[in-house]
Amino acid sequence: MENDNSGLKGETNMKSPFYNRRSFLFSAGLASAFTALEPFGLLSPASAIGLAPTRSMRGGSNNYRPNAPMVDRLGSGFWVSGRVRRAGDGAPLEGVRIQIWAATTLGGEREPRNHGSVLTAADGSFRLEMEQIVPNFGQPHAHLAYDDGAYETVFLRPVMPSASDTSVSTEFVLAPV
Amino acid sequence: MQNSARGAVATAIWIILATVMIGPVLVATTSPYLAYRNTAYIIGGFAGIISLSLLLIQPLLAAGYLPGARAITGRKWHRWVGTAIVVCVGLHVGGLYVTSPPDTQDALLLVSPTAFSVYGVLAMWGIVLTVALVILRHRMGLRYATWRLVHNGLAAIVVAATVTHALQIEGAMETVSKWGLCIAVVAATGATLIDLRLIRPFFAPKGGWINGDPNARKQKAGDEPPA
Known part of the structure; x- marks a missing residue:
């Protein structure tokens, strides 16, 4: 623009070639389509087909030791619990193996005594008693994994709101492979 | 002021400073969490503290505020403390790496789930850059x-x-001692x-002070100050 005044004059006098009804409708359409997509969720693929699968959490697989032994309990006083459902129809999944590990009063996340697996009941629920979880790397948290092939693998890392909590609960929604 | x-x-200043510095470290040694940690984790954690x-x-020390460690003595200590900080940061990252390689890798690669890791890594790179510049x-x-x-x-960052x-x-x-420190x-x-x-340059006499030291004479730009 050579001169501010002439530019302003020009714009008010002519039909703006840069922004008309067609471009407004086009950009508005793009914007609404965009909001319907993933982060805004108005029309996410998951809601179209029902219950969305759980995504793995950052750091969820850290210090994972595949095939933790099936256990009745790993200790006492702290409960890790949750529920496993199928993506889409939300049906509870029975007999699914969930692997659990965490830093407890027995030691860190790599301590074998802090690793164990449980199976889900008919209603999809699971729970495991272990020693008190203690903050590890700055946060009190547990690790849970589904990694058995029939569904997409999921690693969770739920954080306890308080280090003095005596339980932590989470949920898996698994997508068939 | 009289010598006594x-x-x-001077004694009071050093006692207060030592209390604020050492107190939180001593309190941390009583943490129940230490009993559940391995040696590498404990060393790494305390190196950070x-x-x-x-x-x-x-x-x-850099500013020469402390009695008995003014000017050149303070600068000398500043270098030693700087070296100690670098060693501690090395032990901190190394100890954490030995304790949990995946968690430390996540932190270093800035993909950790914990927000504080990013600040830790930022501070580490600030120190690395400082060492490189030194x-x-x-x-x-x-x-x-x-x-x-x-x-x-870099120091501020x-x-x-x-x-x-x-x-x-x-x-x-412990929370209170950590906030205090x-x-x-x-x-x-x-x-x-x-x-x-800000303050000293503003009130500096004509001719200037060097680095807040009224005894040092202004030098030409590019000159080294007296070590």
């Missing part, structure tokens, strides 16, 4: 004024990032920077 009174003030603690005395500043031909500006800027990192962590440090660290760095870079 001056001595009493000691780094934070050393950040309190570091600017005070080693290379003569070779790079940095003017003293430029060096001072960059060094101070390191302090802010370290304190943010520490405050968000649930670990061996962090506030003291920020106050010491902030006050020193404001004093040396």
Whole structure:
């Protein structure tokens, strides 16, 4: 623009070639389509087909030791619990193996005594008693994994709101492979 | 002031400083979490706590505020404390790496689930850059004024990032003593920077002071100050 005044004059006098009804409708359409997509969720693929699968959490697989032994309990006083459902129809999944590990009063996340697996009941629920979880790397948290092939693998890392909590609960929604 | 009174003030300053620095470390040694950790984790954790603690005395030494460690003596200590901070940061990252390689890798690659990791890594890179500048500043031909500006800027970033990192962590440090130390660290760095870079230059006599030292004579740009 050579001169501010002439530019302003020009714009008010002519039909703006840069922004008309067609471009407004086009950009508005793009914007609404965009909001319907993933982060805004108005029309996410998951809601179209029902219950969305759980995504793995950052750091969820850290210090994972595949095939933790099936256990009745790993200790006492702290409960890790949750529920496993199928993506889409939300049906509870029975007999699914969930692997659990965490830093407890027995030691860190790599301590074998802090690793164990449980199976889900008919209603999809699971729970495991272990020693008190203690903050590890700055946060009190547990690790849970589904990694058995029939569904997409999921690693969770739920954080306890308080280090003095005596339980932590989470949920898996698994997508068939 | 009489010598005895001056001595009493000096002693009081050092006692207060030592309490604020060492107190939180001692309190952390009583943390129940330590019983559940392996040696590498404990060493790594305390190296981090000691780094934070050393950040309190570091600017005070640089500015020569502390009795018995004024001017050149203070600068000499500043270098030793700087070296100690670098060693502690190495032990901190190394100890954590040995304890949990995947968690430490996540932190270093900035993909950790914990926000405080990013601040820790930012502080680490600030210290790495500081070391690089200390080693290379003569070779790079940095003017003293430029060096001072960059060094101070990095120091401010390191302090802010370290304190943010520490405050968000649930670990061996006890909450009140940790906040006390962090506030003291920020106050010491902030006050020193404001004093040396704003107040003293503003009130400096014609001809100037060098780095807040009224005894040093102004030199030509690019000259080294008296070591």
